[in-house]
Amino acid sequence: MDNRPAVKEASKRDGGVALFIAIWVLALVATIALAVTRDARTSALIAGNERSAVKARAAAEAGIERLALTLLAEAAGRRLAPTAAETAPPWLGDRSSGIAQESATRYAALPLLGNGPAVALDGRRYRLAFGEVLLILSAQAETGKVDLNRGDATVLRTLFQRLDPDEGPAAAEQVLARRARPAGARVSPWRLRAEHFNQVSDLARLGIVSAPLYARLAPYLTVTGRNPLPDPLTAPPPVLASMALGRAAADEVEALRSAAQRPRDWREGLILTLRAEAVLPDGTRAEARALTRISSSAAGSLTYLERDAHAYPTAWSASR
Secondary structure, eight states: OOOHHHHHHHHHHHHHHHHHHHHHHHHHHHHHHHHHHHHHHHHHHHHHHHHHHHHHOOOOOOOOHHHHHHHHHHHOOOOOEEEEEHHOOOSSSSGGGGHHHHHHHHHHEEEOOOSSSOOOOEEEEEEETTEEEEEEEEEEGGGSSSSSSTTOOOHHHHHHOOOOOOOTHHHHHHHHHHHHHOOOOOOOSSSSOOOOOTTTHHHTTTTOOOOOHHHHHGGGGEEEOOSSSSOOOOOOOHHHTTTTTTTTHHHHHHHHHHOOOTHHHHHEEEOOOOOOOEEOOSSSSEEEEEEEEEOOSSTEEEEEEEEEEHHHHHHHTOOO
């Protein structure tokens, strides 16, 4: 009996199964290879983001040091010359040209040499090139802010209302009501009996203001003030507007501010909030903040009271 047709049929059937298995194995291998490639690419992107974040954070910390040294040099009666990195071409490549143009028109260059005005202590922003990194620097004297514990009630109410006409008035009344309660004093070498509010962040922690309003208020509030009224020489624009100075007084203050007149506390020891924002060509940003005490007595002295820094890889805009 001839069984060759059956054998051929079985061979075809076996061949089809083998082909299906081979195709399935190839598909599985391709899927695994694709997954490995995707994981490798994702890991590379994560590593690149981490590297940019570390670089931006280090640049922001360096910006704090550069601004502190600039102020310390002024306290000692001299100015710092720019370093080689600061005189190099500041913005490299087409990706950063928009940042260069926007910042050049929005911020003045940081005063470094002896032929320019001193660094303002009212939160004014300055730009500084450090290699390919753009630094935005500012110094804000705490005496120019509204003190939560002893600030003038009228100025505090006006500031809150100016920044948020809807939520601000009620929040201001809550602050004043809390100040009216007895509270234990907390004394530290640089906080002067901040008994009702130990930190500005207490506003958000206690639920007195919402997160958006806190973000707008925080730059203009302090718990280290020495006087009920902010110092007009170092008050940022919203605080200065809230003080409702007369025309003559406002003109006098503006003349002194234009001449970078230093407040009386400059020699005894002035507490400043230094801020630095670093921007990389790829858009990665980092911010650093330092609370410092700077004195112009003798050769000048600087003490860091608080420091923090964080980075985030988001697109930068000078409209912040």
